[in-house]
Every structure is written in C-alpha cells, then in structure tokens.
Amino acid sequence: MARLLVSLIAGGLFGAGLIISQMVNPARVLGFLDVAGTWDPTLAFVLAGALAVSVPGHWLVRRIGTPVLDRKSHLPPPGRPDRRLIAGAVLFGIGWGLVGFCPGPALAALGTGEAKAFGFLAAMATGMWLFGRIAGR
Amino acid sequence: MTPFDPIPALAGGVLIGLGAVILALFNGRVAGISGILGGLLDGERANLAWRAAFIAGLVGAGFLGLKLVSPDVMIAADWPILIIGGLLVGIGTRLGSGCTSGHGVCGMARGSIRSIAATAVYISVAVATVFVTRHLIGG
Numbered sequence: 460m461a462r463l464l465v466s467l468i469a470g471g472l473f474g475a476g477l478i479i480s481q482m483v484n485p486a487r488v489l490g491f492l493d494v495a496g497t498w499d500p501t502l503a504f505v506l507a508g509a510l511a512v513s514v515p516g517h518w519l520v521r522r523i524g525t526p527v528l529d530r531k532s533h534l535p536p537p538g539r540p541d542r543r544l545i546a547g548a549v550l551f552g553i554g555w556g557l558v559g560f561c562p563g564p565a566l567a568a569l570g571t572g573e574a575k576a577f578g579f580l581a582a583m584a585t586g587m588w589l590f591g592r593i594a595g596r
Numbered sequence: 597m598t599p600f601d602p603i604p605a606l607a608g609g610v611l612i613g614l615g616a617v618i619l620a621l622f623n624g625r626v627a628g629i630s631g632i633l634g635g636l637l638d639g640e641r642a643n644l645a646w647r648a649a650f651i652a653g654l655v656g657a658g659f660l661g662l663k664l665v666s667p668d669v670m671i672a673a674d675w676p677i678l679i680i681g682g683l684l685v686g687i688g689t690r691l692g693s694g695c696t697s698g699h700g701v702c703g704m705a706r707g708s709i710r711s712i713a714a715t716a717v718y719i720s721v722a723v724a725t726v727f728v729t730r731h732l733i734g735g
Contacts, residue, residue: 533626
C-alpha cells in the first residue's frame with residue numbers, strides 16, 4: 460500500500476513538473492530540437508533541473524543499497540550499448556522529432572481533452588503493445 | 597507561446613527529478629514512462645498496481661495542472677504524421693528500453709553508459725528530423 464502511494468506521488472510530481480516546465484507543449488519541445496530556427500533552450504533547463512536532483516538522489520540510492528519499501532532494487536544493472544538500444548533510440552528520435560511528444564508529456568497532455576493528444580497516445584500505446592507481441596514476452 | 601523563462605523550466609525539472617528519486621529510493625524502480633506504460637500494456641500482473649498508480653498520478657497531475665495554469669499545448673503535426681510519430685515513439689522506446697525519463701533523467705543520473713548513448717542518439721536524431729521537416733522539406 461505504501462509502495463502504491465509512493466508510485467502515485469512520484470507520478471504526480473512527474474506530471475506537475477511536465478506542466479510547470481511546459482514540456483507538455485510539443486511546440487516548446489520542437490523549438491528546442493530546431494537548432495537551425497529560433498532555438499528555445501527550455502528543454503535543456505528542464506533536464507538540468509531534473510539532473511540536479513536526480514544525480515545526488517541516485518548517489519544516495521546507491522549508498523543505501525536496498526530500497527526503503529522493498530527487499531531488493533529493481534534498477535537495471537549497468538551494461539554496454541548494443542544494436543537494439545541504438546536502433547530503438549533512432550526510431551524514438553524520429554517519432555519525437557516529427558510530433559514533439561515523448562511518452563511522459565503525451566500522458567500529461569490528456570487533460571487538455573484534445574483529440575490529437577488521445578490520437579498520439581493511442582498510436583504510441585499500439586506501437587508499445589505491438590512490440591510486446593512481436594518480441595514475444 | 598510565452599517566451600523562454602528559465603525559472604519554471606528549472607523548477608519543473610526539479611519536480612521531475614524528485615519524482616524519479618523517490619520512486620528509486622522507496623520502491624527501487626526506474627521512473628521510465630515508456631517502461632511503466634509498456635509493462636502495463638504487456639499485462640504483467642505482478643507489477644500492474646504500482647505501474648497503474650504511477651500513470652494515474654501522472655495523468656491526474658497533468659489534468660489538474662492544465663486546469664490551474666493552462667499552458668499552451670500546440671500539437672502542430674497533422675493526423676497521418678501524428679499517428680506515424682506515435683507508432684515510432686511506441687516501438688522505439690520499447691526496443692531501446694527507455695525514453696527521455698528512463699534514459700535521460702534516471703539512467704544518465706546513475707552514470708549508465710547505455711542511457712548516455714541512447715540519449716545522445718535520440719536527441720541527435722530528433723534534431724535531424726526537425727531540421728529535415730522544417731528546413732529541407734517543410735520550409
């Protein structure tokens with residue numbers, strides 16, 4: 460129960476952060492990616508703000524070792540980049556550059572009630588689901 | 597759209613980082629949205645509840661936040677591009693085991709070589725994609 464509450468709060472913080480930073484707005488994200496146009500540095504500042512907390516935070520996580528509410532950590536062990544990782548990042552990059560939505564903002568934007576936000580999410584979820592089928596989980 | 601303002605950008609980033617840290621610290625989980633949503637869609641029973649709770653928090657906070665501050669949300673892509681983009685983001689993030697949150701905020705903070713490589717690739721490819729669509733064919 461406590462773990463669920465933590466998940467809910469973590470998701471809530473994420474959502475609030477995406478709204479306050481305006482990362483929920485694809486036009487803002489595309490402005491960052493458009494280095495040859497009127498460049499919008501917002502995303503770089505959002506990432507800097509996140510890492511300013513996340514880097515010392517994860518240092519603490521590593522020091523403590525075991526999560527407070529679970530018997531063992533589920534964080535992935537370190538590994539080398541492989542073809543699969545790079546191919547996935549390329550496909551993701553194309554989709555992100557075409558629309559300006561990555562998964563978090565696409566979910567946070569549902570509150571707008573805009574048909575296109577739901578359309579993107581449906582396509583993204585279909586892609587994820589299809590991959591799960593093909594990869595044969 | 598409002599002009600660039602570093603304060604809300606940094607403040608929003610801090611909240612995102614905080615969300616990622618508490619999930620790792622208390623539950624030992626990566627706050628990777630594509631992994632959480634994808635795992636939910638795979639229907640993995642054992643991890644259904646916490647993933648659903650995280651997504652509910654994210655969508656709920658998004659809903660409330662949009663009502664309170666009503667920022668612009670401009671989705672310029674037309675429908676065919678929107679659908680193609682959505683499919684690519686869905687397949688790509690699963691194939692590449694993460695997105696901006698999992699690799700960008702969590703993995704990079706943990707010093708993961710895989711996450712740093714993935715982030716460098718998806719940002720570069722997205723920059724190239726915007727360059728092609730806006731300046732080469734869009735213009």
